[in-house]
Amino acid sequence: GAVVSQHPSWVICKSGTSVKIECRSLDFQATTMFWYRQFPKQSLMLMATSNEGSKATYEQGVEKDKFLINHASLTLSTLTVTSAHPEDSSFYICGGTGTGDTQYFGPGTRLTVL
Amino acid sequence: RKEVEQDPGPFNVPEGATVAFNCTYSNSASQSFFWYRQDCRKEPKLLMSVYSSGNEDGRFTAQLNRASQYISLLIRDSKLSDSATYLCVVGGGYNKLIFGAGTRLAVHP
Numbered sequence: 171g172a173v174v175s176q177h178p179s180w181v182i183c184k185s186g187t188s189v190k191i192e193c194r195s196l197d198f199q200a201t202t203m204f205w206y207r208q209f210p211k212q213s214l215m216l217m218a219t220s221n222e223g224s225k226a227t228y229e230q231g232v233e234k235d236k237f238l239i240n241h242a243s244l245t246l247s248t249l250t251v252t253s254a255h256p257e258d259s260s261f262y263i264c265g266g267t268g269t270g271d272t273q274y275f276g277p278g279t280r281l282t283v284l
Numbered sequence: 285r286k287e288v289e290q291d292p293g294p295f296n297v298p299e300g301a302t303v304a305f306n307c308t309y310s311n312s313a314s315q316s317f318f319w320y321r322q323d324c325r326k327e328p329k330l331l332m333s334v335y336s337s338g339n340e341d342g343r344f345t346a347q348l349n350r351a352s353q354y355i356s357l358l359i360r361d362s363k364l365s366d367s368a369t370y371l372c373v374v375g376g377g378y379n380k381l382i383f384g385a386g387t388r389l390a391v392h393p
Contacts, residue, residue: 202379213288213371213385214328219378263327267379271316275327 172198174266176276183254184284190250191279193264199244200266204273205237208261220247254283285310288384290372296390301362305387307355307372316375317348319357321368322386328371331357362391 173196183189193203202221206214218239220226226239238250247266251258259282265273290307297303309317317334332339334346334355345358355372372384 204380206383211292211385213383214381216376216380216382219380261325265381271375271379272330273379273381275329278325278327280325 172196172266172268172272172274174200174264174274174276176264176279178279179277180280180282182282182284185255186253188250188252189254189281190248191262191264191281193247193249193266193276195245195266195268195274198266198268198274200247200268201244202267203239203241203247204265204267205239205247205249206263206265208263208278214263217249251281254281256283259283286384287311287376287382288372288374290384290387292385292387294388294390296392297362299362299364299391299393301391302358302360303362303389304359305357305370305372305389307357307384309353309355309372309374309382311374311376312350312353314353314374314376317355318373318375318381319344319346319355320371320373320383322371323368328373328383331370359389362389364391364393367391 205217218226218228220241241247263278264276319331320328322328338347343360347356369386371386376382
């Protein structure tokens, strides 16, 4: 299958700081990127969908001004958690689709906000 | 009601056992169905797609019942390496995926 990388794999930050997570499709062009959040023992929850060059579409209840998504190229999407708080601590996973409908996932980023 | 519901388990089974997981979904218009496997602190990995005719991949068999909005996964001859969380996933349109909370499987010697 296709490869998606995420960076960083884990991050610890202080409350109030912003954290940027990168998601790259390494061997395919991801026309659509999806960002998910997973809390312990819960399912992956879709946060937003982004198409290259367009504004992201956020799911209900996800604050677009807090979770900034940029999908400037077909191989890179970024999620910035602004003014992070402890309740934002979670496992963030990106997924990408190319010309087909199979979604390939990055390895995830574990965010801990102190 | 959750869009995709699964029994959270855990299912604790000995090696060699056969185990079955069930899943129900709420949107009758759903068109695509999958089982993913997720290991602890890792990303989900596609195990298999699920088709109305049923499909098999080695020790894994998936079934879909559209009338009952029910999906199943059967694992035969369980291995220690099968220990993981199994996620029932339904396509939500526009390539979106809707994940169930997962069923934990622990296979012991």
